[in-house]
């Protein structure tokens with residue numbers, strides 16, 4: 534089965550699949566983003582998973598803000614796609630463009646693909662955001678960029694790019710990390726962003742500036 538992104542998907546981000554059974558996740562999460570790179574025995578945890586909420590598996594590389602070394606990283610992700618509950622995977626656009634993910638993408642034909650690019654330093658100009666999202670969309674079901682907004686203008690560039698791609702019919706997911714762009718997590722879905730990420734417990738954030746799941750669900754719900 535593959536996770537569909539034709540409407541907004543709120544993902545509970547976690548290194549611990551036990552979070553899927555948490556009442557807040559049960560109420561609000563459409564998916565669990567399992568951060569394999571932050572987990573101790575990710576493949577064993579996936580094998581044991583018997584929850585009903587579909588999993589979006591991420592094995593974030595060290596060079597993209599995660600904790601997975603490149604040794605066996607994409608192979609572990611490929612293995613994750615053979616587990617029943619895994620319905621989508623996140624693959625770094627850079628790995629795809631370097632032709633390192635060809636085998637993974639071949640193995641992962643039955644699950645949805647999110648191609649992602651992160652900027653922990655700042656926000657590229659609007660035209661570059663559009664270019665990156667367009668490129669990512671050629672290789673995936675959802676094109677994702679997470680940037681670090683340093684100004685309100687940065688957040689507007691991100692939202693504007695989100696709107697443009699969405700109006701064009703592309704599925705994109707966008708968010709600004711950090712404090713300045715925090716509100717984009719609530720607002721980007723209004724402009725078409727298809728995925729939101731939030732930890733069940735605010736202390737377990739997987740990126741700077743995340744709201745906890747209950748708060749983000751409430752904010753997004755109130756803007757519906």
Ligand SMILES: O=C1C[C@@](O)(C(=O)O)C[C@@H](O)[C@@H]1O
Nearest residue numbers: 546591679708710730739740
């Ligand atoms: O890429 C993303 C988005 C994210 O970085 C965020 O800003 O919410 C959180 C990560 O867990 C996820 O893989």
